Amino acid sequence: MAESSLSLLTAIDALLEKKRYPALRDILISMNAVDLAALFNEVEDKALPFLFRLLPKELAAETFVEMDSDAQELLIRSFSDTELKDVVDELYVDDAVDLIEEMPANVVRRILRQADPDTRKVINELLKYPEDSAGSIMTTEFVTLRPKMTVEDAIKRIRRTGFDKETVNNCYITDDERHLLGAISLRTIILADEDALISDLMAHNVISANTLEDQETVAQTLAKYDLTALPVTDTENRLVGIVTIDDAMDVLQEEVTEDISKMAAVTPSDKPYLKTGTFEIWKNRVPWLLLLMVSATFTGMIITRFETALATHAVLTAFIPMLMDTGGNSGSQASVTVIRALSLGEVQFRELPRVIWKEFRVALLCGISLALVGFAKIMLVDKLMMGNQSITIAVTLIVCATLAVTVLVAKLVGCSLPILAKLVGFDPAVMASPFITTIVDALALLIYFRFTSVLFVSGL
Amino acid sequence: MAESSLSLLTAIDALLEKKRYPALRDILISMNAVDLAALFNEVEDKALPFLFRLLPKELAAETFVEMDSDAQELLIRSFSDTELKDVVDELYVDDAVDLIEEMPANVVRRILRQADPDTRKVINELLKYPEDSAGSIMTTEFVTLRPKMTVEDAIKRIRRTGFDKETVNNCYITDDERHLLGAISLRTIILADEDALISDLMAHNVISANTLEDQETVAQTLAKYDLTALPVTDTENRLVGIVTIDDAMDVLQEEVTEDISKMAAVTPSDKPYLKTGTFEIWKNRVPWLLLLMVSATFTGMIITRFETALATHAVLTAFIPMLMDTGGNSGSQASVTVIRALSLGEVQFRELPRVIWKEFRVALLCGISLALVGFAKIMLVDKLMMGNQSITIAVTLIVCATLAVTVLVAKLVGCSLPILAKLVGFDPAVMASPFITTIVDALALLIYFRFTSVLFVSGL
Numbered sequence: 001m002a003e004s005s006l007s008l009l010t011a012i013d014a015l016l017e018k019k020r021y022p023a024l025r026d027i028l029i030s031m032n033a034v035d036l037a038a039l040f041n042e043v044e045d046k047a048l049p050f051l052f053r054l055l056p057k058e059l060a061a062e063t064f065v066e067m068d069s070d071a072q073e074l075l076i077r078s079f080s081d082t083e084l085k086d087v088v089d090e091l092y093v094d095d096a097v098d099l100i101e102e103m104p105a106n107v108v109r110r111i112l113r114q115a116d117p118d119t120r121k122v123i124n125e126l127l128k129y130p131e132d133s134a135g136s137i138m139t140t141e142f143v144t145l146r147p148k149m150t151v152e153d154a155i156k157r158i159r160r161t162g163f164d165k166e167t168v169n170n171c172y173i174t175d176d177e178r179h180l181l182g183a184i185s186l187r188t189i190i191l192a193d194e195d196a197l198i199s200d201l202m203a204h205n206v207i208s209a210n211t212l213e214d215q216e217t218v219a220q221t222l223a224k225y226d227l228t229a230l231p232v233t234d235t236e237n238r239l240v241g242i243v244t245i246d247d248a249m250d251v252l253q254e255e256v257t258e259d260i261s262k263m264a265a266v267t268p269s270d271k272p273y274l275k276t277g278t279f280e281i282w283k284n285r286v287p288w289l290l291l292l293m294v295s296a297t298f299t300g301m302i303i304t305r306f307e308t309a310l311a312t313h314a315v316l317t318a319f320i321p322m323l324m325d326t327g328g329n330s331g332s333q334a335s336v337t338v339i340r341a342l343s344l345g346e347v348q349f350r351e352l353p354r355v356i357w358k359e360f361r362v363a364l365l366c367g368i369s370l371a372l373v374g375f376a377k378i379m380l381v382d383k384l385m386m387g388n389q390s391i392t393i394a395v396t397l398i399v400c401a402t403l404a405v406t407v408l409v410a411k412l413v414g415c416s417l418p419i420l421a422k423l424v425g426f427d428p429a430v431m432a433s434p435f436i437t438t439i440v441d442a443l444a445l446l447i448y449f450r451f452t453s454v455l456f457v458s459g460l
Numbered sequence: 461m462a463e464s465s466l467s468l469l470t471a472i473d474a475l476l477e478k479k480r481y482p483a484l485r486d487i488l489i490s491m492n493a494v495d496l497a498a499l500f501n502e503v504e505d506k507a508l509p510f511l512f513r514l515l516p517k518e519l520a521a522e523t524f525v526e527m528d529s530d531a532q533e534l535l536i537r538s539f540s541d542t543e544l545k546d547v548v549d550e551l552y553v554d555d556a557v558d559l560i561e562e563m564p565a566n567v568v569r570r571i572l573r574q575a576d577p578d579t580r581k582v583i584n585e586l587l588k589y590p591e592d593s594a595g596s597i598m599t600t601e602f603v604t605l606r607p608k609m610t611v612e613d614a615i616k617r618i619r620r621t622g623f624d625k626e627t628v629n630n631c632y633i634t635d636d637e638r639h640l641l642g643a644i645s646l647r648t649i650i651l652a653d654e655d656a657l658i659s660d661l662m663a664h665n666v667i668s669a670n671t672l673e674d675q676e677t678v679a680q681t682l683a684k685y686d687l688t689a690l691p692v693t694d695t696e697n698r699l700v701g702i703v704t705i706d707d708a709m710d711v712l713q714e715e716v717t718e719d720i721s722k723m724a725a726v727t728p729s730d731k732p733y734l735k736t737g738t739f740e741i742w743k744n745r746v747p748w749l750l751l752l753m754v755s756a757t758f759t760g761m762i763i764t765r766f767e768t769a770l771a772t773h774a775v776l777t778a779f780i781p782m783l784m785d786t787g788g789n790s791g792s793q794a795s796v797t798v799i800r801a802l803s804l805g806e807v808q809f810r811e812l813p814r815v816i817w818k819e820f821r822v823a824l825l826c827g828i829s830l831a832l833v834g835f836a837k838i839m840l841v842d843k844l845m846m847g848n849q850s851i852t853i854a855v856t857l858i859v860c861a862t863l864a865v866t867v868l869v870a871k872l873v874g875c876s877l878p879i880l881a882k883l884v885g886f887d888p889a890v891m892a893s894p895f896i897t898t899i900v901d902a903l904a905l906l907i908y909f910r911f912t913s914v915l916f917v918s919g920l
Binding site for chain 2: 030031032034155158159162163167168169186187190191205207222223224225226228245246249250252253256257259260261263264265266272273274278279281282285286288289290292293294296297299300301303304307310311314315317318319320321322324325326328329330332333335336337338340341344346347351354355358361362365366369370373374377381382386388403407434437438441445
């Protein structure tokens, strides 16, 4: 789409210049809201309100929702009150809430003034839920049925009230106090007998979330149980909203991007990479680099303590990068695997001993493999082929023993730190590669110099 | 669920021992298929067929689909032909294909023998699509309508044929040659007038995928356009299947796990971590560690070349870990960000210059910040507070200049390698942290020693 949108942009510019509006409109209405929004995000500021006004009302609102917040703000500022009301009326409340959260205060006031009083009340309720909670991503526009209804009644009700619901594929059964009693899919209703009772058809043990539950947990629940909507209840089990699969997918994508950013020591940003300014990217990255740079003081101190040993056995220095990198890589292999398993819910805190035992065995195998291959490689390549005569058997043994022990230590630190972080309420992803690398680097050096003193002091 | 399933397991064992089958059955049928499958994956081998037989037919089939392949195989081997036929009949064809792909040849033969001839034909067709293609994850059980049908006709057809379709929420309109003409949601049908024509209601520009398209692209399309199903067509635009949102979500989760594994230098595994054997984990990890260990030979060689300089200025060695780590971290920040942007489709090859220009500016800012803070830290903490008198202004300048240049180089390498990798058809994720770390380590050392010779030779 990136390539084609470029030529599309040129075509649209040309049509705009030649004032061929009907042709322009024909192109626009043949597109879907998502592609239109991507296009509108790219057009020049002054052309945007003009192009937007060419769209029919419903498509305009759908496109508006998909646009980025800068373009949305620009449009709202160009809208008359009536135009703004048209768009706001077409928005689902959860989209209206998302919009309001991105807009500056004066724009928010204008939006709320145009919303009808009921919608305004709902929006204000939804705005109260904490960021990243189920309440903050749910919609309040869903279909409710009563247990005593027949299928015929239910279809009538869906036909009467379904138009402004975000989905009618899943309907929820409540009592007079809005307590959640059951759920039924439109499929079940359509395929059932007209006289059948909803209470006989509905599912009783409905999986639901609480309004304050974390949005990531909610999204994972939808994924795990293959649901297309999840009911959200308040503390008294009253149905207050539903989270739909499209929002859950967005949450999962966002959370993955966040996890990946944190693993690479970057503060997550909710903007696409190319839309994020240089200064903002710098702000998201430099504190971590500074922190990790300063924490590398320890490795420097360790080396300084062993300066004399390194000066007499200069060859030892050449292996430091390899030992540190191998340690770091072994550690991140374990940590990243465990972090992903944690976020998929495959591993819980109580499984820490199992994880450690598994990593212990893997680390033994990896450590021994690396030590053996390392030994052969150093003796054959570095010593024989490259002719580095300062490499002795003693040095090679030190390096290989360090390799084996470092891999073991790195994997154990790598697998346990994320789980422990989660236990004390830290983000496991932040514990990933960079921090573990720093810790493992220091440990690798300590192990290296320990072996060095033991072997050289013992007179080998 | 992990905690509760433990106590549930104990309760079930107790009931089994006391032969309280009705109570056991009541517990089981109150659960949903996903939780039942998780439970069945944990129960003892000999109890499994017994518990499975307590389930009503439909729930049994749903549970079967969700179980892991070891448990499925164990069950199939315990099934009579009739029992196997009951389960196979209830399976959707895409699930049957998934099952067959996991089973050994003799089990596959038994399954195919029990499937009815039509199903067997469809399964064999689906098995021909390449792994990871749209064809391999699609289902052939969807509802087709004709353009001339009225809403009333359409509802009748859905009621008649919908029972064994994977979804009826999205229906597709085809002509006599099965060409895809349009799509319509069950919602639109239900809310429309009974006499309205499907051709007037359906969407015309339907987003679809080709059978050979990559499953990740397909899943991203569903996510991007907020679809709950995507039609799949063959090369002649004939509708042959649909991919549903639940399968797309699974694909996205798998692909993310794969990307994350590769970024940490681990060969991806499709099994959950705790289910993967020690030997298999070792096999997925050790080749990368070996490769990276051997590639660290270069850093070793660089240090060996500068052994004399390091021996005379021993203090320089102490900064090697910090310089290498900072370089590695700066590089992975850029590479991981770009890899994620690539896999979300936010960045394309033609944007490489934009990416490089952005990273260049970010790297300048980061490099200068780190050099300044590094200078202050080394002079104040390392020299003044710790009293390391071998640290001179010249040494500090060398270290800080190296920091700045390394950060710049690391970010440029980090951002361009993944994009170039993608261009030549390599996996960008494999290019992430570990490889970039190895490259950046070598570059950092070269830069360090270059500055050292320049400054010390010039007599500072």
